[in-house]
Amino acid sequence: MSAPLLSIAGLRKAFGAVVACDGIDLDLAEGEVHALIGPNGAGKTTLIGQLAGEIRPDSGCIVFASRDITSLPVHARAARGLARSFQITSVLPGMSALDNVALAVQAHAGHSFRFWRPAGDEAAVREPAREALARVDLAQRMDIPAAALAHGEQRQLEIAMALASRPRLLLLDEPTAGMGAEDSARMVTLLESLRGDVTMLLVEHDMDTVFALAERISVLVSGRIIACDVPTAIRNHPEVRRAYLGEDDG
Secondary structure (H helix, E strand, O other), X not given: OOOOOEEEEXXXXXXXXXXXXXXXXXXXXXXXXXXXXXXXXXXXXXXXXXXXXXXXXXXXXEEEOOEEOOOOOHHHHHHOOEEEEOOOOOXXXXXXXXXXXXXXXXXXXXOOHHXXXXXXXXXXXXHHHHHHHHHOOOHHHOOOEHHHOOHHHHHHHHHHHHHOOOOOEEEEEOOOOOOOHHHHHHXXXXXXXXXXOOEEEEXXXXXXXXXXXXXXXXXXXXXEEEEEEOXXXXXXXXXXXXXXXXXXXX
């Protein structure tokens, strides 16, 4: 059996007296779509921040692609194939969709922003940017300023920016946040199209999205994973139903 792409062992992070992550163990297989659910304040975003390198854990280790990355900074993790999207859209509103993605390509290549020129003018970054936009169904909107895109399109753009680095693991923090039913369905279709090409760890509150996409689900409550299983088992897990789904055994 091959080694997991991502392996988390004993990960702990406290903010004063508040323990956000309390000894988390989790493995993700290459190509897996794994959802992380739990109530507000459970520690989900803190865990994603530690995986991305934005938050340093107090203890534990993170192994990605058979290498310990626990102490690596964000850019070094990105260079090894780890990318993330954010709960709040992080596109640059004054730039076109193409320039947003081209900037992400340029950043991944290690170019300095001090010498920024419109990246869309350079073939070396333009073509990968066009490919990423086509992948998220925004090819016809590439010249539109990001600020003029609908909310759902901005979230698609953010996914394109993450894909521009050709990641092996994509960390998705609330990709359907603020979306209506139509945009959410479009995002599910987009993420489904990435299945098998990139491993995904999905933090999401919308249970329809979770059960539509995830092959396995981990449930985080008060900084601890209380269950990790396939969707059907999670849906019927009595402790999960009490702690998160808001249901009683009876």
